[in-house]
Amino acid sequence: MTLPIRLAMIYGSNREGRLCDTVADWAAAEVDKSGAFSLLRLDPAGLDLSLRHPSRDDPTVAGLRQAIAAADAFLVVTPEYNRGYPAPLKFMIDCASHEWHAKPVAFVSYGGISGGLRAVEQLRLVFGELHTATIRDCVSFAQAHERFRPDGSLPEGDGAYKAMALLLARLAWWARALRDARQASAYSEVAA
Numbered sequence: 001m002t003l004p005i006r007l008a009m010i011y012g013s014n015r016e017g018r019l020c021d022t023v024a025d026w027a028a029a030e031v032d033k034s035g036a037f038s039l040l041r042l043d044p045a046g047l048d049l050s051l052r053h054p055s056r057d058d059p060t061v062a063g064l065r066q067a068i069a070a071a072d073a074f075l076v077v078t079p080e081y082n083r084g085y086p087a088p089l090k091f092m093i094d095c096a097s098h099e100w101h102a103k104p105v106a107f108v109s110y111g112g113i114s115g116g117l118r119a120v121e122q123l124r125l126v127f128g129e130l131h132t133a134t135i136r137d138c139v140s141f142a143q144a145h146e147r148f149r150p151d152g153s154l155p156e157g158d159g160a161y162k163a164m165a166l167l168l169a170r171l172a173w174w175a176r177a178l179r180d181a182r183q184a185s186a187y188s189e190v191a192a
């Protein structure tokens, strides 16, 4: 029997009144439907992070690093703020280092006209530095506030369902391949 893939879903926004909850809940439901993953949510709004970059001994940071270390794959759900990604997301990313290594990262983005894609392009650079494999396929919601119904549901037939199914299938492929590879030999021991 194949073990479920431990997927950490990372929230990009901690803004009061954020749309992130709606988008993340939709994404989580699609993750559940796929049956391949066990899901853990990492939400900057629920973390007691100080305004200053905390030390590695900080209990919140230690817990966050443990959760990232335990994950096989990541799904970042992020809006676009001023052509980039929100600061709390970068803060969370920077709290860990080797815990990210040799794991895949996929993106569900949303925003106004850009659908969050400019934030995702920047995040690909950041995650490259962290030795991750970013998944080419992305789910993007342009004019996101108009796409979801007031109850948070997304109309049947929306193209995002198909895009999400492909994203999750490819994320699962990478997650299994890299989990096997990490078990076969430690990434930290790769040297010239």
Ligand SMILES: Cc1cc2nc3c(=O)[nH]c(=O)nc-3n(C[C@H](O)[C@H](O)[C@H](O)COP(=O)(O)O)c2cc1C
Pocket (backbone or CB within 6 Å): 013, 014, 015, 017, 018, 019, 020, 021, 079, 080, 081, 082, 083, 084, 110, 111, 112, 113, 114, 115, 116, 144
């Ligand atoms: C500070 C700020 C900057 C924004 N900049 C952009 C932008 O550059 N491009 C875009 O498409 N949408 C932009 N938006 C719209 C947001 O992507 C949209 O409101 C989204 O719902 C914000 O996510 P949140 O509600 O989960 O915080 C911006 C919103 C805020 C609050």
